[in-house]
Amino acid sequence: MRPHRRPPKALGIRFPVKPRDIPVEKAARRLHLTCHQFEQLKGGLYARGFPQPDPDTGMYDLKAINRWCGRRHPELFPELTLPQPPDQNKPISNMGERFRAAQERKRHG
Numbered sequence: 764m765r766p767h768r769r770p771p772k773a774l775g776i777r778f779p780v781k782p783r784d785i786p787v788e789k790a791a792r793r794l795h796l797t798c799h800q801f802e803q804l805k806g807g808l809y810a811r812g813f814p815q816p817d818p819d820t821g822m823y824d825l826k827a828i829n830r831w832c833g834r835r836h837p838e839l840f841p842e843l844t845l846p847q848p849p850d851q852n853k854p855i856s857n858m859g860e861r862f863r864a865a866q867e868r869k870r871h872g
Contacts, residue, residue, distance in 0.1 A: 784822035793828055 785793075791801035794808075801808075809815060812834070814827035833840040 783825055784817065784820060785825050786822060787816070789825075790816075790823035790828060793825070794832075 787801065788798055791798050794801065796804065805813070813831055814824055816823050830843055833843045837844040
């Protein structure tokens, strides 16, 4: 009986590279879905901002998927949400702002 031998290491690969782009099967699995389920749901996912695949390779960006998942919970991941635009209807608090607002109204009717 021959002793078990380990398969030889691949020549030329010194450091493994974790791919950032993944095929649809892995993108679906990242959401805990089958490919069939993902295909059925992807229209709604895209409408909610799920990252589209690369137009040339058809691969999905794993980091973009992870960020999308985090943005669904802004109270837990506020660093992933976009800053809100300033409120246009907030009351003017100082005389300089009041003067500028009056000048704008005067210019535009």
